[in-house]
Amino acid sequence: MILTGQAIQAGWSGDLMTSTVAISSRSGLPLGQIGAVVVGNALEFYDFLTYSFFADQIGRTFFPQHGSYSTLFLSELVFAAGFITRPIGGIVIGILGDRLGRKPAMVLSFALMGVAIVGIALTPSYRTIGLAAPILAVCFRMIQGIALGGEVGPTTAYLLEAAPPEMRGFYTSMQYATQDLAVLCAGLVGFALANILDASALQDWGWRVAFLLGATVVPLGLIARRNLPETLPAAETKSYSLSEVRPYLRIAALGFLLLACMTITYYVIAYLTTYATVTLHMPSNLGFAATVVAGLCGVCFDLASGILSDRIGRKPVMLVAGFLLVVTIVPAFTIMAHFRTAATLLGATAVICILQSFFAPPILVSLTESLPRYIRSGVLGIVYACAITSVGAATQPVVTSLIEITGNPLMPAWLLSGTLTIGFVAVLFLRETAPIKTGIVTP
Numbered sequence: 201m202i203l204t205g206q207a208i209q210a211g212w213s214g215d216l217m218t219s220t221v222a223i224s225s226r227s228g229l230p231l232g233q234i235g236a237v238v239v240g241n242a243l244e245f246y247d248f249l250t251y252s253f254f255a256d257q258i259g260r261t262f263f264p265q266h267g268s269y270s271t272l273f274l275s276e277l278v279f280a281a282g283f284i285t286r287p288i289g290g291i292v293i294g295i296l297g298d299r300l301g302r303k304p305a306m307v308l309s310f311a312l313m314g315v316a317i318v319g320i321a322l323t324p325s326y327r328t329i330g331l332a333a334p335i336l337a338v339c340f341r342m343i344q345g346i347a348l349g350g351e352v353g354p355t356t357a358y359l360l361e362a363a364p365p366e367m368r369g370f371y372t373s374m375q376y377a378t379q380d381l382a383v384l385c386a387g388l389v390g391f392a393l394a395n396i397l398d399a400s401a402l403q404d405w406g407w408r409v410a411f412l413l414g415a416t417v418v419p420l421g422l423i424a425r426r427n428l429p430e431t432l433p434a435a436e437t438k439s440y441s442l443s444e445v446r447p448y449l450r451i452a453a454l455g456f457l458l459l460a461c462m463t464i465t466y467y468v469i470a471y472l473t474t475y476a477t478v479t480l481h482m483p484s485n486l487g488f489a490a491t492v493v494a495g496l497c498g499v500c501f502d503l504a505s506g507i508l509s510d511r512i513g514r515k516p517v518m519l520v521a522g523f524l525l526v527v528t529i530v531p532a533f534t535i536m537a538h539f540r541t542a543a544t545l546l547g548a549t550a551v552i553c554i555l556q557s558f559f560a561p562p563i564l565v566s567l568t569e570s571l572p573r574y575i576r577s578g579v580l581g582i583v584y585a586c587a588i589t590s591v592g593a594a595t596q597p598v599v600t601s602l603i604e605i606t607g608n609p610l611m612p613a614w615l616l617s618g619t620l621t622i623g624f625v626a627v628l629f630l631r632e633t634a635p636i637k638t639g640i641v642t643p
Contacts, residue, residue, distance in 0.1 A: 229362045229429075234371075236424035237362075238378040240310040241355055243421060244348050245382035246414045247317045251279050251341075253390050253473045253491060254407035255596075261325045261403070262334045273600055278334065282341040283593035286349030286585040293350025294581025297357065298574060299437055301430045305354035305577065310425055312347035314418035316340045321411035349588075353581020360568045360576075361431035365641045366510060369634065372568060373506025373561035380498020380557070383470065387491030389413060390473065394485040402484075436574055445575055452583050454626055455567040459587035461623030462560050467595040468612050469494055469556065472549060474596075479609050480540050493546050494553045501557035506565065513637040514562040515630060521558035522624040526617065528555060533613030559623075569633035569642050 251258060259275025289309065297305035319340040326333045356375050363371035389410045397406045445452075472494065476487035509517045532548040571579055602611040635641050 232424075233428055234359075234362070234374070236421070236428055237306070237355055237358055238374050238381075239417060239421050240306060240313075240425060241351060241375060242378040242382045242385070243317075243414055243417055244309070244313045244344075244351050245379045246386050247313060247344060247411065250386045250389075250407075250410050250414065251282075251320075253386055253470070253488070254410060255279060255474055256478065257403050257407045258337075261407075262323075262337050264326055273597055274334075277597060278337050278341055280593035280597060281338045282345035282348070283589045285342040285345035286589045286592075287582065289346035289349025289351070290353060290581040290583075290585025291578075293346075294353035294585075295578040296350075297354035297577030297581070298432070301432050301434075301437060302354045302358040302361075302577060303425065303428050303430050305350065306358065306428075307422065307425045309347045309350040309354070310418070310421055312343055312350075314415065314422070316343040316347060317411055317415045317418070319343070321408045321415065349585035350581060352584045353577040353579075356564060356568050356580055357573075357576040358428075358431050360565070361573065365635050368569065369506040369509035369514070369562065369565050370503065371506070372565040373502050373509075375564060376557070376561045377499050377502035377506075379466075380495050380502055380553075382495070383491060384495025384499055385414075386410065387473070387488050387493075387495050391485055391488035391492055394483075394488050399484075432573065432577075445579060448571060448575070448579060451567065451570045452579060454629055455580075455583045456587045457626045458563050458567070458623055458630075459584055460591045461619050461626070462563065463588045463592045464595050464619045465556055465560075465616060465623075467592055468599060468616055469549075469553060471596050471599060471612070475599075475612065476545060479603055480537065480545075482540060482545065486542055486545065489542070490545050490549045493549050497550050497553035498557045501554050502561050505558040505561045508558075509562040509565060509634060510636060513632050513634045514566045515627065515632050517558060517562045518566075518627045518630075519624075521555055522620065522627055525552075525555040525559055526620045526624055528552065529616045529620065530610065530613045533610050537609040563627070563630075566630055566633045570631070571642075573643050 255275045258278075262278065263274040289312075293305050293309050296308070320337060323336045323340065324333055352375070356372060359371045359374055360368050393402060393406045393410060470491075472490045473484075473487040476482045476490055477484050505517055505521070528551060532552050535544050536548045538544075567583075568576065568580055599612050599615065602615070603609060632638060633640075633642075
């Protein structure tokens with residue numbers, strides 16, 4: 201990344217390898233090129249989350265001989281299989297982003313996702329090919345896991361490096377905004393299908409339509425990514441040893457903890473469609489409406505959070521939003537579970553998602569800014585993938601099991617409350633990285 205202003209000092213500052221520069225504005229990437237980066241992230245999360253939203257229908261397709269909760273649980277185990285291979289993607293594709301450049305890494309992860317999304321949509325049912333059906337589903341989920349594990353490091357590094365220094369929070373917040381755009385799109389598709397199709401058609405083929413709709417952007421996405429400029433100069437691509445990473449182990453540990461907390465929060469929110477229909481016994485179209493609300497709130501307020509963190513700093517935004525989120529979770533779920541109306545479901549969902557949208561993006565921005573460019577893609581990709589694998593694979597099966605065992609619909613709230621408390625404490629140990637507060641810009 202070429203920084204505007206003259207570098208006047210370079211050196212170590214705590215956990216940051218920095219160059220102190222005069223911060224001034226410069227133009228970033230054109231909108232179309234930014235879109236080429238974020239559309240891949242949106243598609244990958246659309247695909248990954250569409251599975252979550254249609255977990256009940258997919259479970260009945262591949263595991264038809266079990267009871268409703270057992271079928272849902274087995275379906276979620278297939279969903280969890282995609283998490284097992286995320287560290288492979290984080291290691292291989294993330295490090296590839298440091299050694300060969302961000303662009304080839306992003307093209308590879310997107311191509312793998314195209315293969316996986318089409319594959320799972322076209323996998324025949326258990327009644328058609330027997331045991332081969334769930335085996336194929338697991339294989340395609342694992343390919344998706346590699347792709348998504350390898351996507352986050354290079355794309356987040358790219359967004360930060362392509363941004364003007366005073367707009368890094370806004371640019372990098374697009375990572376979360378496009379995830380929530382994926383939630384919005386998946387929710388709209390699910391809502392439309394649930395209203396157009398009857399339960400039998402939704403079960404037989406409707407969920408496959410949702411996957412194939414996402415696959416339509418794969419060819420254009422590949423072309424767009426191949427035409428992106430590179431943000432990592434060839435002179436800075438290099439292999440690195442563990443000794444070069446060691447000074448950043450504290451940042452990596454904090455990042456692991458915070459991203460694990462955010463993963464649990466994100467996947468419980470993604471579970472709301474299933475929660476509304478299976479646990480609260482609400483209509484499926486209302487469950488998808490909650491997903492639409494979650495996605496819309498995320499798209500709007502993720503970007504607002506990034507802008508605010510550019511203007512007042514990362515930590516103030518994280519601390520205020522994190523505290524409000526901790527004290528709001530249990531009351532919000534209590535209202536949803538007690539009244540079970542459209543207004544309470546959608547209103548509580550909106551409050552949770554708005555607060556989460558202010559809390560999460562500055563965390564990712566801060567972690568990315570804390571890493572030097574030559575290890576940024578690899579370390580961030582590995583930490584992100586390992587954090588998600590450690591808790592993401594278990595989140596939805598654990599929530600389903602806890603609700604079934606206890607009969608308590610508030611179990612997701614208590615799980616989130618404890619998780620977010622840990623995350624809030626971890627934020628206290630992060631250092632401020634916003635240029636507006638520090639006057640320091642990482643290269």
